[in-house]
Amino acid sequence: xxxxxxxxxxxxxxxxxxxxxxxxxxxxxxxxxxxxxxxxxxxxxxxxxxxxxxxxxxxxxxxxxxxxxxxxxxxxxxxxxxxxxxxxxxxxxxxxxxxxxxxxxxxxxxxxx
Amino acid sequence: xxxxxxxxxxxxxxxxxxxxxxxxxxxxxxxxxxxxxxxxxxxxxxxxxxxxxxxxxxxxxxxxxxxxxxxxxxxxxxxxxxxxxxxxxxxxxxxxxxxxxxxxxxxxx
Numbered sequence: 001x002x003x004x005x006x007x008x009x010x011x012x013x014x015x016x017x018x019x020x021x022x023x024x025x026x027x028x029x030x031x032x033x034x035x036x037x038x039x040x041x042x043x044x045x046x047x048x049x050x051x052x053x054x055x056x057x058x059x060x061x062x063x064x065x066x067x068x069x070x071x072x073x074x075x076x077x078x079x080x081x082x083x084x085x086x087x088x089x090x091x092x093x094x095x096x097x098x099x100x101x102x103x104x105x106x107x108x109x110x111x112x113x
Numbered sequence: 114x115x116x117x118x119x120x121x122x123x124x125x126x127x128x129x130x131x132x133x134x135x136x137x138x139x140x141x142x143x144x145x146x147x148x149x150x151x152x153x154x155x156x157x158x159x160x161x162x163x164x165x166x167x168x169x170x171x172x173x174x175x176x177x178x179x180x181x182x183x184x185x186x187x188x189x190x191x192x193x194x195x196x197x198x199x200x201x202x203x204x205x206x207x208x209x210x211x212x213x214x215x216x217x218x219x220x221x222x
Contacts, residue, residue: 033208041215042119042204043210043212056208058209091157098207098208099145105156
């Protein structure tokens with residue numbers, strides 16, 4: 001059990017560019033969650049997957065955001081046409097099932113210049 | 114939807130003293146309440162959690178209490194140590210968890 005991993009750890013991009021982040025959950029964890037955390041705030045829920053199915057999306061997830069978990073293992077979060085307001089820490093978590101504890105990865109810090 | 118409020122936003126204690134952080138939630142249907150510790154540059158680390166069928170849970174120096182009627186829950190850290198210094202977050206819900214804004218705890222040696 002190596003924990004949740006996220007790549008890259010840091011990403012600096014220019015406004016208008018597309019970025020993609022990857023999350024590898026703890027093995028055998030069926031649920032995978034994405035959160036966004038801005039400075040001085042708690043994580044905000046974005047979306048979650050049960051295996052490969054995306055079951056819920058927050059209203060925070062605008063049309064520029066898309067998440068996938070094609071084989072029910074790793075997940076990607078893509079942001080198109082990035083804006084400065086997208087600058088934040090993007091956190092991934094996984095849990096064994098719907099009643100399970102969520103374990104977080106180290107996050108990907110995005111800076112949009 | 115769920116709304117979680119957390120107090121205080123900052124807390125400073127002397128090493129060896131106790132620290133208490135309180136949270137309230139709005140959705141009476143919520144039944145899972147975890148607490149996370151986040152150190153600078155790291156993701157949140159689960160330190161203790163409680164479900165609504167239990168009023169109190171303890172793990173060494175850390176305890177959590179839950180009052181479902183009043184919709185509030187608290188984190189208690191006893192015999193604080195400098196390494197307890199971090200930001201602590203409460204949360205409520207299951208899949209779409211809502212987090213409090215965090216409490217920055219400083220333990221002075």
